[in-house]
Amino acid sequence: MRQTGGVFVHDALPMRVVFGAGALDKVAEEVERLGLSRILVLSTPRQGALAARVTTLLGDRAGGTFDGARMHVPVASVVAAEEAVGAAGADGCLAIGGGSTIGLAKALSLRLGLPSVVVPTTYAGSEMTPVWGLTEDGRKRTGRDPVVLPRSVVYDPDLTHALPAAVSGPSGLNAIAHAVEALYAPDGTPVVSAMAERGVHDLAAALPTVVADGADAAARALALQGAWLCGACLGATTMGLHHKLCHALGGMLDLPHAETHAIVLPHVAAYNLPFAPEADTVLRRALATDDVPSALRALAARVGVPAGLRALGVDHADLARVADEVLAAPYRNPRPPTRGDLEAILEAAWRDGP
Ligand code: NAD
Numbered sequence: 001m002r003q004t005g006g007v008f009v010h011d012a013l014p015m016r017v018v019f020g021a022g023a024l025d026k027v028a029e030e031v032e033r034l035g036l037s038r039i040l041v042l043s044t045p046r047q048g049a050l051a052a053r054v055t056t057l058l059g060d061r062a063g064g065t066f067d068g069a070r071m072h073v074p075v076a077s078v079v080a081a082e083e084a085v086g087a088a089g090a091d092g093c094l095a096i097g098g099g100s101t102i103g104l105a106k107a108l109s110l111r112l113g114l115p116s117v118v119v120p121t122t123y124a125g126s127e128m129t130p131v132w133g134l135t136e137d138g139r140k141r142t143g144r145d146p147v148v149l150p151r152s153v154v155y156d157p158d159l160t161h162a163l164p165a166a167v168s169g170p171s172g173l174n175a176i177a178h179a180v181e182a183l184y185a186p187d188g189t190p191v192v193s194a195m196a197e198r199g200v201h202d203l204a205a206a207l208p209t210v211v212a213d214g215a216d217a218a219a220r221a222l223a224l225q226g227a228w229l230c231g232a233c234l235g236a237t238t239m240g241l242h243h244k245l246c247h248a249l250g251g252m253l254d255l256p257h258a259e260t261h262a263i264v265l266p267h268v269a270a271y272n273l274p275f276a277p278e279a280d281t282v283l284r285r286a287l288a289t290d291d292v293p294s295a296l297r298a299l300a301a302r303v304g305v306p307a308g309l310r311a312l313g314v315d316h317a318d319l320a321r322v323a324d325e326v327l328a329a330p331y332r333n334p335r336p337p338t339r340g341d342l343e344a345i346l347e348a349a350w351r352d353g354p
Contacts, residue, residue, distance in 0.1 A: 010189040013235055015128065016152045017228065021217060023156040027054060027094065030117050030152040031061050036092035038063035039117075040085055042104050044070070047097050047121070050159070054096055054119070063088035069101040075136040078107040085112060095150075096159075098122035098171075099257075106132040106148035118150040121159045123171040123203070123223060124258070125178055125231020128153070140251060155228060157221040165211040169303030172207040172223055173262035175230035176200050176296070180269060181240045182233035183279035184334045192236050193282055199229030200286040204299055211303045241326075241333040242268040245345070248325040255312050262305040263312070266296040267349045275335040308352030319346040 018026050031039055040063050043051035048067045055062045066084040070077045081104055085093070095105035096119040103126060105116040110132050118127045130149050133142045163171070179196035182188055203226035209219035245268065246260050270293035273280040280292060289295035306312055323342040330336070337345070347353075 008189050010191050019155045021158050023154050027057050027154055034151050037061055038090045040088050040090040040093045041065045042069055042093055042095040042101050043067045043097050044101055050096055063090045069104040071100050072135040072140055073103040073107050073133050075134055099124035099126040102126045103133055107134055109148045116150045117152045119154045123175045123227035125175050125227055125234055128231030129235035155224050157224045160220050160224055161215050165214055166304055169207060169211050170258035170262040170305050172203045173300055174258040175227040176203050177242055177261045177265045178234035179230040181242050182237040183282055184276035185237035186332055187237050192233055195229045196233045197282045197286045199226045202226030204287055207303045240331050244326050244331040248322045252322060253314055253318055259306055262300050263309055264349045266293045267345050269293045269296055271345055272334050309350040
């Protein structure tokens with residue numbers, strides 16, 4: 001992190017945000033503002049009713065719906081969505097849902113140049129990043145391209161009331177992980193640090209209430225604001241060891257995305273923060289603690305994150321392969337890990353021990 005001393009560059013991403021309870025009602029205005037006239041609405045099958053509601057709100061700017069968004073953006077689903085774009089004569093799309101649906105909108109922007117408006121309903125934060133992913137033949141390719149950034153992001157916390165507690169907790173910790181890594185990223189800036197501190201603070205304050213009472217409007221709004229800020233941190237910086245480990249674990253062992261992040265985060269924090277003192281100071285403030293890794297573990301336990309990778313069904317024998325994968329193409333990290341370090345982190349994350 002370059003908060004003090006040296007030269008830094010802050011390259012702000014162009015991002016319009018409309019935020020607040022009831023903001024969904026603004027989607028037609030957002031589409032109109034962009035000069036778009038035929039919108040294809042994207043969702044998963046599970047959120048088809050929400051897509052229908054948006055279609056009604058769009059009125060004569062609605063061009064059709066495609067409810068075939070799927071995890072990890074399979075190319076087959078993108079091709080099907082492209083056909084729907086053609087059939088509708090769409091000049092833009094509106095994605096309503098989590099990272100999977102937003103990922104589909106990004107794929108359409110990448111391949112067709114189609115502009116998007118996005119309405120996130122989880123805390124994953126993908127809407128704030130220029131990172132796209134496409135899966136074909138069991139392999140996920142990712143890249144960064146500003147063309148995939150949504151033109152407008154409409155955050156309506158009312159839409160997150162339906163997000164189950166078991167999804168909300170891990171999803172919120174997944175967002176916190178973005179901010180933690182941004183705080184020690186080589187391309188961090190004071191602006192990113194400020195967003196990270198506020199994002200971690202908001203999510204840590206809101207998540208226990210969100211999990212206890214999913215309809216608490218104030219907590220839902222605070223959590224979504226935190227997720228926005230943490231997502232913006234991810235979009236602005238380079239990921240470190242935590243994200244590398246989670247990508248390796250998720251990709252090789254087919255683990256649930258948010259839970260994996262939530263479990264691994266305290267262990268990577270314990271490893272990295274002694275080598276990233278400025279990040280540690282910011283996180284101590286954000287979490288009101290003098291022991292950040294313990295506070296992250298306690299938060300995870302409180303919001304229902306499974307106890308260790310073994311609780312996700314990970315076979316202990318697979319950890320060595322994951323360490324190999326991380327070592328083969330390491331990400332920049334404040335503390336370059338040895339094989340022994342990686343094994344110790346994975347062991348602790350597996351066991352849910354210190
Ligand atoms: P998701 O989009 O896969 O959603 C999971 C399920 O929950 C879906 O069926 C969805 O329809 C449903 N759902 C979403 N919001 C809901 C709500 N409010 N109420 C009820 N059900 C709801 O899950 P996710 O965690 O948002 O996204 C994970 C994916 O996003 C991963 O594939 C990850 O790689 C990707 N991601 C990408 C980036 C990036 O920068 N490109 C960043 C973060 C995550």
